[in-house]
Amino acid sequence: MAVKVMIPTPLRPFAGKKDSIELKARTVGEALGSLTTEFAELRKHLYTDDGKIRSFVNVYLNDEDIRYLEKENTPLKDGDTISIVPSIAGGR
Amino acid sequence: MLLKEKMQTLLLNEKLAKGIRSHGSQMYPHECCGALFGLDSDSGREVRELFPLVNRRTDSPRNRFSVTPDDVLYADRAARDAGLAVVGWYHSHPDHPAIPSEFDREHAWPWYSYVIVSVAKGEAQTVASWRLADDRMRFEPEKISAGAAANAMP
Numbered sequence: 001m002a003v004k005v006m007i008p009t010p011l012r013p014f015a016g017k018k019d020s021i022e023l024k025a026r027t028v029g030e031a032l033g034s035l036t037t038e039f040a041e042l043r044k045h046l047y048t049d050d051g052k053i054r055s056f057v058n059v060y061l062n063d064e065d066i067r068y069l070e071k072e073n074t075p076l077k078d079g080d081t082i083s084i085v086p087s088i089a090g091g092r
Numbered sequence: 093m094l095l096k097e098k099m100q101t102l103l104l105n106e107k108l109a110k111g112i113r114s115h116g117s118q119m120y121p122h123e124c125c126g127a128l129f130g131l132d133s134d135s136g137r138e139v140r141e142l143f144p145l146v147n148r149r150t151d152s153p154r155n156r157f158s159v160t161p162d163d164v165l166y167a168d169r170a171a172r173d174a175g176l177a178v179v180g181w182y183h184s185h186p187d188h189p190a191i192p193s194e195f196d197r198e199h200a201w202p203w204y205s206y207v208i209v210s211v212a213k214g215e216a217q218t219v220a221s222w223r224l225a226d227d228r229m230r231f232e233p234e235k236i237s238a239g240a241a242a243n244a245m246p
Contacts, residue, residue: 010203056199058161088181090196091156092188
């Protein structure tokens with residue numbers, strides 16, 4: 001499926017300075033895998049060392065958080081848009 | 093290497109720095125948080141507006157803060173409407189130095205400026221800014237400049 005992944009501003013330096021990437025994938029996980037294969041420097045900012053999406057990284061398919069869909073197995077259809085939005089967290 | 097070798101500069105005038113200190117004091121002993129609206133230019137990154145937010149971390153607000161993705165999108169839209177961008181975030185460290193914690197590092201992205209104000213017994217102290225290194229291994233200090241006409245940070 002041909003989909004678009006929107007790249008948030010802080011991660012654009014790691015994605016060829018692009019604000020969106022178009023690619024083909026069957027699931028959200030496959031799309032993110034393809035994205036981070038093409039732009040390897042992105043991977044550590046989205047995934048932990050053991051391959052899980054970082055807890056503060058939220059992935060939306062169109063306007064829906066994939067945690068409430070089928071997570072990374074969420075199927076894609078042509079024209080879908082994937083967005084990556086951080087939660088901002090921290091503390092002493 | 094994507095991160096510039098020389099130390100980055102954050103232009104934060106005294107009025108805005110005072111706003112961050114006030115927010116930190118006001119929320120003490122809880123952590124405050126907010127977005128920094130501004131612009132990048134050749135001379136550095138200039139903060140033009142503060143966008144105070146609610147700390148959503150209600151279970152441990154004394155040592156944690158959280159800005160939800162909805163609030164992030166809300167801040168992004170508000171910044172765009174003002175012709176600016178979200179260039180960073182600020183929060184307070186109650187009774188703790190203005191130095192990023194390991195928890196801060198684990199939850200950060202490069203590029204953003206992370207401003208921290210230390211608040212000791214309700215009194216705001218140091219304001220410091222940090223950027224995460226591209227390899228995620230550490231925070232780099234970011235020099236704060238109040239601009240030519242204003243006083244330097246304490």
